[in-house]
Amino acid sequence: MEKENKNYVAHCLILPFPGQGHMNPMIQFSKRLIHKGVKVTLVTIISLWRTIKNKNLSSNIDVESISDGYDDGGYESAESLEIYMDTFWRVGSKDLSELLHKLSSSKYPPNCVIFDAFMPWALDVAKSFGLVGVAFFTQSCSVNSIYFHTHEKLIELPLTQSEYLLPGLPKLAQGDLPSFLYKYGSYPGYFDIVVNQFSNIGKADWILANTFYELEKEVVDWMVKIWPLRTIGPSIPSIFLDKRLKDDKEYGVSISDPNTEICIKWLNEKPKGSVVYVSFGSMAGLSEEQTQELALGLKDSESYFLWVVRESEQVKLPNGYVESSKKGLIVTWCPQLLVLTHEALGCFVTHCGWNSTLEALSIGVPLIAMPLWTDQVTNAKLIADVWKMGVRAIADEKEIVRSETIKNCIKEIIETEKGNEIKKNALKWKNLAKDSVDEGGRSDKNIEEFVAALAQC
Template sequence: MEKQKNGYKAHCLVLSYPTQGHINPMLQFSKRLDNKGVRVTLVTTFSISKTIHKEATSIALDTISDGYDDGGIEQAESIQAYLDSFWRVGSQTLTQLLEKFSSSGSPVDCIVYDAFLPWALDVAKKFGLIGAVFFTMSCAVDNILYQVHKGALKLPLSESEILLPGLPPLEREDMPSFISDFGSYPAFFDMVVQQFSNIDKADWVLCNTFYELEQEVVDWMAKIWPLRTIGPTIPSMFLDGRIKDDKVYGFSIFNPSTDACMKWLDDRPKGSVVYVSFGSMAVLEVEQMEELAWGLRMSNNYFLWVVRASEEVKLPKNFMEETAEKGLVVHWCPQLEVLTHKTVGCFVTHCGWNSTLEALSFGVPMVAVPQWTDQSTNAKYIMDVWKMGLKAPADEKGFVRREAVEYCLKEIMEGERGKEIKKNALKWKKLAVEAVEEGGSSDINIEEFVAKLVS
């Protein structure tokens, strides 16, 4: 309390895994802490910091090394080599960063670290700091991975129906891809399971969700750890409006075609546009890109499709020219502004957790086309638990065919099921806003966290 009397702000380092999907929620959480009077420094790798475009944010950015300062994971000999290097070099350079802040008269009080980087907790404890683990995936997915970690869920899967505490009955296809397709991406599998290696030593367990969204599994996990839900971590002006001018996440790896997108949307009828995006990392097969393209065309809806520059070559020949009257294809877009635009009536998504939370928070119905990692579980919840979208069925090759795309879009945009889905979507939108408003479940949890931090 003496620190507070002297006008001291607690100093919190927020350490993110170096991808856009992890930086965004952790940066947004940083803004919430900053708004409550805590000094925050967001930390990521030197390699990713060179590609970041800084937008309007007051949060300071600092860096540590992953051992591959020129190119990050792309420079590494293998995924495993990268993760091993990040653990070793990251621990050393995080230690140096903490020493730098201590000697400069602004010592760190707490490290909030990405769950993918459990070694950061060991560094925090070496310095006697508060350590808070931050999960960027849903509590449902975290629980599944925890059950694997503790040996309660045996792999490879042998049961057709999987029953886990706090979760609805799940089938193999509803599980994270590292589990349903056991043996795929072994280095990433080890990383997501190792999130729980030292979690019992963490002072706080923070999850980017909100209580009303995953009540049963949150209640179950809160019996084991000091768990708090602190989401949805979305810029304030799109939810509660309490943080002035907070309209963007703040650090972007991609340059959006903002003017072109918004001008195009402004010229379409209300609720008439299908927005399509598979995030910053998903890589689709050529055959899947073609099926999506023709499904969009067959549905006869207006569409705005984000196709990263590296993926554009996979589009059918002359597709953009032939669909120019109905569609716009861009390399990147301001997703928050697009999802909240009155002309957008549906979101075709890979079901990354950030995209899922954004659509939930803005009341936008979804067509789920999951690709890997946690996305199949998110798709299950979108369709069967939250009932605010449809999961597009895939064939025996794992591809969603054009007929399935057309069917799902017509159901949501025009069909009877679409009416119920839209009704549910509005319900979740209301609950998301209430969660972050003053006195809402997420706001209370952040208040509690800050109170302990500055005491």
């Protein structure tokens, strides 16, 4: 009853796209809003919410659910991604409208909908109720600028130039652009999602980006000239940044059991800075050939390694590898933030998903970039050449990163002078990330400005 007696400055509905990597930053941002007096209702998708094993959300976050039209299987039970998105648009719009209608007669009716930009239909629904509509970017501003230029037909497809120079971005080769562009036609359903984010973006009252100003200064400066955009990140648990949110140690939802005890006990026994952590996120998998090359490279590096290999992927490992890996621990999932902050960690072999990239930046961990698809290739370019907090593991003509390359990258980070420079840069970004969300920092001020504007609605 205690929270019912509170005077909230506003009530925001938070609507993430159904995926772990989209939910986490939006839930984390919700905690920042609550800290500043906003009531938050998380709107989950029934099909995904049913698969979440660990639900440790703050008691201050209310939860409501809407349907994507596939309650018993989500996207995987649809005939195609295109059919799924069409159904989700139709059913989701109807369900969100019904939810807003129901909440409009509650004690604290919502005055704002913050939606993942992958779902532009949510903005149309919010506007039909006269509410503030806020797009939330879960990918970098650099990548979103590229997709915006694509939406506006300012990048011709299939690609015709060998290099691209876009406002606020470094010179990009074709292979530095998101895979949906340089491999045009490879995933048409995903291409439509990322480009259609901008179909009605001009109607948004605010655009919030999970990044921090110092990291993408030039492209953010360009974006704020055309949109009401504010950076509010890094959107990761407060204990790893400013420590101002009490007991904020984890995102609060997890699809998999993180094997925390096993991982931390194993790390505790290893020397400082000696462990290579390897994880490719919750979505994409490696080919069998790439898995085997990576396995050999880790073994040949003679370093300790902690490797996350999802259960469905373990058949791709070399025969007897798990049993014969004297210096390695292979797990199906792990508590990534706790691993990244452990003093035994030396570097992180990553697919360069935006959440993993921001976590590593915020914690100051050197990276070995092994992007697979989508925005990861652009993030890898920035990690190695702009932010200089990692090295790129270069693939061969068959698009495989060979074991020798992996071994050399590990040794470069852990043993060389270049590795020491990368570690210094990583520490610099860690401090800038913390300062940004701390009291008076750029992201903190932006959130304050946003909340103050909501209070006037």
